[in-house]
Amino acid sequence: MSNKEYRYLIIEDDPAFVEILKVVVSKVPQMKLIGTSDNTLDAAKRIDLDKPDILLLDINISGLEGPEVLELSEHKPKTIVISSHPEEVMENYDVEYVSFIQKPLKNAEQLINAIHKCIDIMG
Template identity: 40%
Template sequence: MTQPKSYRCIVVEDEVHHQELISFYLKKIGNVEVVGMFADTVNASIQIEKQKPDIVFLDINISGLEGPEFIDLLEYQPKIIMISAHSEEFMKQHYDIPYEAYVQKPISLDKLEDAIKGIE
């Protein structure tokens, strides 16, 4: 049996309890290492350019730049897993954001696992 691919990720989420929950679940999944957690897009963009993670878990409603502007600003383009309380249909209607997978809050282990499998 082959080992699942391992990923380095950065979490961009302004709610601390969601940061902690995502980190907790990713440790359980095992093949995703959290290399940074940020509550704003300014610090996140600096670290994304420095660390070049494979995945960014991005909450759409966050302090700093809105999601589309934030992604456009990045020179390095990691895979994006969107996180939002809004439905994916709402997101597609109101935001023009390229992303590989979508997780609707409330966040769960199963939802994160499915999102990661969706980018493999």
């Protein structure tokens, strides 16, 4: 396994869920949190400014819809989509994402596997 560090950004408006995500992602040693955002307008700016490798993106969030953030951003991080409404992701958006995680997070291993999948794609 590589010692390379991967920077990630959390776009999520539920502070309690942000903490859950941080705890789970911390189990992947090469991951470094570079920030969180609770609204999509701020998030679009942060993605281009901070250039994260991986994005944990909630679909239902204040501001724009989650996928619109990706359209506004020039930088295209590997994205893990998070939502309590999987049908919205599958039907309404043409979003390029690596994995989908359904809320509430019932299995931490699912998120950890999604992160490893992103890392494998990046090489």
